[in-house]
Amino acid sequence: MQTVVMLLALAIATAGAPGCMNPRKGYEPPQPIFFQHLRMAGPANWTVDDKGRELNLGGYDIPCVYCHTMPYKGRQSTLPSTDICMNCHSTVGVDKEWVLALKKYWDDGRPIPWVKVHDLPDFVYFDHSAHLNAKDDQGKPKVECKDCHGDVAAMGVVSVQNRFNMGWCLECHRKPEKAAPTDCVTCHR
């Protein structure tokens, strides 16, 4: 009879554990506008459609920092204000329904409430510039965007590629070649 009770408790624990231990890897929230990084930052992929028109199914190699202006200069890597989107989309792709959605936000003067994908807890103070500007002895940057965010350029809707929890951060911080601080005040203060 005791063994039955033991098994039941174990089952609950194992069922519950992943729920807690499994952080946000694979989290892919729907966004207010169906924005595809693939079509922006992805490599070009020119094909000819059936009517003989040249179509680019890929992207336009727009560098990350065109829209995300601040990662090398500040703590947060900011999202583009709507006017940066309108630089092109005031004329490009005005027939696409997601561009129309963008235009509607622009006309109303309301900003786009993007849903946060890579969301660290409030007590974690992550500094993009400290990571991206960290150079090793040969002057090569130690960290790039894709090391944490994965190959966003190839993504449709952005999704979380890594565990994004303390253990995962420390795996990288503890690599000797990274020589990154593991003091607590590095991220918590």
Added chain:
Amino acid sequence: MPRHSTKGVLGDFYTPDEALAAAARVRDSQYTHFDFLTPFPIHGMEEAMGQKRSWIPIVTGFLAFFGITLAQTFIYYVMIGDWPMNFGGKPNFAWPSFIPVTFESMVFYAAIGSAIVAIIAGKRDTIPQPHPMKIKTGATIDRFVVWISATDPKFDATEVQRFVTSLGADGVRYVDAEAGNV
């Protein structure tokens, strides 16, 4: 050897001395599947029944050693092996701080381990016993009961009953749980 025996001969004694005397004679008799059911432990009964001292203390020794090594290795791994930090300028291997937890771990595994082993040993290191719910013996109230199990190779119901009566037991009877005469 099955843990419980449903058939056997019971005989009652009323004082520990009688039980001790009877035990000596049963020990020398040809029967091996015998036991004495008593309300409280009687001093000297082990020798009377021909048993050696209980082996539990040896197990306790190993358990204690296991507790110490487990605690030390775990603490070493936590404080030095995995993520050594600077707590108040103390060296990482601050061995005085490890002593209390090691001692507690030693006591924990030794004490509770030996209790569990003893209870299990009480069930395993023994002869087929009369199941208390099936065969009433009164051994937990006031009787010192001699029990010879039918599983004994030389068991013969009448011969055993005669032998037990010769021991001076009272209320000698052959019990058979399946047959219901309890």
Added chain:
Amino acid sequence: MSRNDLTRDAVAHPHTHREVPGTDPAPDAGSLEAAVTADRGLNRRDFLRVTTTIAAGSALAAAGCQQPVETLVPLNQRPEGMRSVGRPLFYASVLDGVPFIARTREGRPILVAPNPAHPSRTPLTVRTQAALLDLYDPDRVQQPLSVRRGTGSPAKTTWAAVSDEVVRGLKASRDRVALLVRPATGAATRAAYDEFARATGARIVEWEAFQPDAAVEAWRQAFGDARIPTPRLDRASLVVGLGADFLDIAGDRREADFADRRDPGHPDGMGRFIAFESRLTLTGANADRRIRVRDSHLPAIACALAHQVIQEGGVGPLASDLDVADALKPFAIDTITTAVGVPADVLRGVAAELRAAGPKAIVLAGLNAGASAGGLALETAVHLLNASLGAYGSTFDLDAWGAPPTGGLKALADLVADLDAGRIDVLIVAGPNPVHDAPASLKVAEAFAKARLVVSLNDRLDETSRLADWLAPASHPFEAWADASFPGDVHTIQQPLLRPLYATWGLLDVLLAWAAQAGAGGDIADAMAATRPAVDPKAPAPNTSPAWHWIRAWWARNFFGTDVATPEFEDAWDETLRAGFWTSPSSARSLPSFNTGAVSLLADAAPAAASLVELHLHPHFAHLDGRSANNGWLHELPDPLTRITWGDWIAIAPRRFDAMGLKNGDLVKVTSGGASVTLPSYRHAGLHADVVAIPLGLGRTAAGLAGNGIGRATFPLAPLVGGRVLRVGLSCEIAKAGGSEELAITQGSEVLDREARQLLPAATLKEVRADPQAGTEQEGGGPSIWPDRSPDKQRWAMAIDLSKCNGCGKCTLGCQAENNIPVVGPRGVREGREMAWIRVDRYWDAGRDKDWDDTVWDGPLAVVEEPRTLFQPMLCQHCENAPCETVCPFVATMHSEDGLNQQVYNRCVGTRYCSNNCPFKVRRYNWLEYSYGKTNPFFRMLVPKLAMGEILNVRGRLPMKNNPEVTVRHRGVMEKCSFCVQRIREARATATREGRKLQIHDGEVVPACMEACPTGAITFGNVLDPEARVRRLADSPRAMRLLRNLGVKPSISYLTRVRNDDGQV
């Protein structure tokens, strides 16, 4: 909505459309949209708490650990110049005549810090530092109200309605208008007031409760209309103070200059400061020699010194003047020594020192000391002494002239007379609160009732605004344009740090708009025209603030001498805004000789028959006249000397206190001049036996939820005599009133016996000259059995020079603003739960030679009659062998590689063992939910004080003051000084960005306390860097690290507090 989402990802403050009177609201296409976190459900912390409290394993498994969904809202259209989110922007501006630099994040100010480059060297006052809470005060009125003189509850109305009403009133009673404002120093601001007066025929009346009326009158009598030179204490080798209070009230350069000469190693020798005073002021606490006298005797003592120096010593041009001789004859030292109770040889000693110092000496009279019956005589005697010693031109800087202060009582008295006579129809109150802080005998309330139309522009329904017809709230100075001037022809532009939070409008904007509508021409009309959008839609929308246009036009014409539209003006304007000041070329000036006619004023210096008990009313250190009474930070800042928070008190000398059989907090009734107030009593060391001191300013009834009912109204005690408000030297009766009210005192025992407990290095100048290490002796610690593991390259440390520290407590306020430290309220302080990370401990130095029993430490009489005051800023010492780190079981606090004692808020579970084990008791605990609201009605009924945290820290827009770089702590978490680790990490990130790979220059990291310290007593840096300033101070013989016998190895070095005893007295 979790606090940090508001602060970290927020784009900007919530913006409300507001109508601008007279102009249609400009379409704000690119406004900074409010950042919204869409997730309305449980925030992260509540989610974790709810599930773990249920803690049913299965429930946990089923619910799973989903993080809440949050949104990241960018700008719609980024205005040019706004570089980004996440980086602070700094604005140099000025508030109430105090220049500052404000740090803003995402468009909202989060910290007010000094502007070190400002040539006037004006230090921050505590009210400027705490102004953020006035800006975000939830009790501010958010839109114009129709008050109808307090009949019925005020009704919401619009700016247009109020403007029409006021303009109609202005036009109707053209020359029967009065504008009551606070004294303004700005050139363009005063010009705007004059222009408003010319346009509407109004009378401009300036009023502020604490103005040096006596000093101005005496100066006028002595030197005519000459402008007042700036005293330079850093040039003075001897300062004699007669009731001087330059550290208590005046926010001017004397605080920083005085500290410069307190360095025992100063090239020109350490300054010496002798103070005659009745109450132990913060200034007197920093004196080398302090002599207790009654306030009413100060004029006599000034004249006695003058007599001794001028007549006996024959010093100065007036030595032979007969009028001066006659005037001073009755004040020979021997005649008045018995009356004033000061030994003759002491007075002669001081006079001798004055003669010896000659032009290097300076005599100062206190602003409050002047407000006595003999105030004019005191000021005249001081001017006479300074003139004779040749101080003008030497210790008084003739180049740095200042206009004489305005806003005395005379102007207000005349206004009240006109109101009573019915000569004023329209009264506009813009800033002052005379109903609260004017003398009671003026009967301001009845006078206001006689005006036909009363409009108030104050920021809340305060005591004065309640009597108005309309309340049209003017913006907080952080939201409006104006300017200010400083002695030495330095001018600063007051620029707004953010858009107005509510439907308010800048003070100058309102006045200029009303003047224009009332038919003003000229510059006002031009300014208003400029605010209307140009016809061409393509042209950029103009700035809608007429004040902006007015100031630019005025500065262009009178200061820069160019036209507004020229690029030179734009460059000069931007440079002035960036630097925070502009110095106009000043012509060299000389001072006319002392007008001997003024000596007639010395007549009433004769020591009158001393009344039994003298009343001394002084402005509350933090609240001045109670203008920021709803400000939690100011209430919780302990008074530097009494350490009392949240309320006022009556300070009684220890001998009289014990004679009356009182205990701290027993209620005492004081009656003076017909008015009487009952206050909790406080056993105040250093008080003259026959003087009782009461702070003014508190006891407001209409300040707001936090400030109402704190303390009792004490202004009525100050009578109006001969056109001047008298505050000191008043005769009064005091009596025990029975009952008691616990004082919210933050400090435990006040007495420190330095022989037994070597906790504070202090010595006299002679001892230090003999042995530089004098005062730092302490019990040695044994060898450590642990191998040393302190860092080798980088270790942050701090040095605090106790000679420079004057105990003002501004470091506490700077730290509170930078690190989101909550306010706990009066009950919280009484329960011993204040949260300040750095506190300034104030001890009475009590050598054991004073034969008292050491078991009970409530300040034995022998020690507190004439105390030597010792100040010690006490904060986390970041010990190398930190006892707090050893005992934390949850790995929530440990030592970093660069020598910081890290406190990880999200790991702390709150056993509080670290706080118990800290020998310095500098760790603070969140006993209740201070920084987040607690709304469950059942538990609020059970535990009423749950609501206090929300009222003081979370209501309305208060959370906007939070610094996004620092975690806002929940309850149950320990917090402490982190050496502003967010600034250290920012410096490391900057170094990484600039490729310096962690070489942080000395001085690049400035913690908030060091930044706020007016005297530069705090120095911070890497102590392992040989060239660092902190290393030099740490190695100095005067340095001492506390509690060496405990072996905790603190990182903070305290430098000896030196008392200059090199003098005859």
Added chain:
Amino acid sequence: MTTARSESLYATVTGDAGLKGVPVILPGAGPYGGDEEIPEPLVTGGKTYQDVDRDICMHTEQFPTRRWWIAFGVALFLLSFLVLGVATLFYSGMGILGINHPVGWGSFIINFVFWIGIGHAGTLISAVLFLFGQKWRTGINRSAEAMTLFAVACAGIFPVIHLGRAWFAYWLVPYPNDRGPLWVNFNSALSWDIFAISTYALVSLTFWYVGLLPDLATVRDRATHPWRKRFYNALSFNWNGSHRAWRHYESAYMILAAFATPLVFSVHTIVSFDFATSIMPGWHATIFPPYFVIGAIFSGFAMVITLMTIMRNVFNLKNYITLNHMEAMAKVIMLTGMLVGFAYTTEFFMAWYGGNEYEGFIFRNRAVGPYGWAYFIMFTCNALVPQIFWFKSMRRNAVVLFTVSILVNIGMWFERYVIIVTSLHRDFLPSSWGMYALTAWDWMILIGSFGLFFTLFLLFVRILPAVAISEIKGVMDPRVSATKRPTATAAVHAPGEV
């Protein structure tokens, strides 16, 4: 074993009146001509084995008496205090209590050390006295061990509810996690506490349960209702009294006693390390471990006396817990009382002898400072009150025993109060001194903890035999208490019937 001549004592002494408190001397009857001492009987009233079973098991077999229900109602009411107090505490925070800055620890830690101190006496009685072969322990050891468990239960809640964020208390257990992983700081005495208290609770539980096994079998054999039989049988793991099992049982019981004794000393040493490993004057003294352990035995025995005087009368167990038992405990109280008094004076001596200003001031302040009243209560109750036991009549007077035991426990609560509060409220920097006072919520939760203790104890008395039946039988004289061998004519009631 008992000699023939003592048989009469077991038969003749009927109750407390018959006991003198001194062994009976038979001059010249000793084996070598000396006097022979016959110890007074441990069980009076000529009880037979069946009487023992009936007297002890009847409280578990009958419907509880009205008095039990009243007591249980009162205990539940007090327990509700605890529940409401903790709920409010969890919602609002530590601010509702009296603790503040600088006194960061207050009534909760006092209660924790107080309860854990009481808890140690139970295990001590059954372990140390078992090792010393003191037979008189058989009467009181079962309920004393039960008292231990419930005291540890009460003590166990305080380290959790005194945490600011108690929902993260599980971080104190070093479980593998994905935060680096973040373990526990083993330098801290609080991390030792969790191992010490949990080990102590589990070992005491095991020790108590192993002792309970045979008695459960007895209750099972006396039970008539099938569910009751199956319930008790399951609890006793099918115990049938087999001596082959007794052999290992005896060995295990000896081992448990052997380990429980140092465990008692180590657990309260670790609890004293909570204070001794700090640097606070008045706390970091090497005298703390022995001082706390003696204090624990002292307050533990006091609580045992309190419970036994109540139980002896209410459940008329006077024949099993005789006045001699009470007197023996009174002697232990007197001894440990004097030891504790000695410890207080030693602390003062060391403070004076050490010459350290902070240490010296703490002890002067402790005696004559603002908390002098607490020190007075502590010193009188702990050192002076037990001196009354020099007089034999006092040692055997139930009323005196009960009042002294209550006073001693009050004294011990105030000893922890003095230790914790006076060292925290005035330490190094005079500026950070402060006062401390319990608020209504503190008292509520303290009283609530007593509610929890008595609720559990009353349930124990209702469900399980309160005295160790098999051990009592072991010390009784079989000649008096054994069932008489039936002669041919006498009716023999079947085994197992009453």
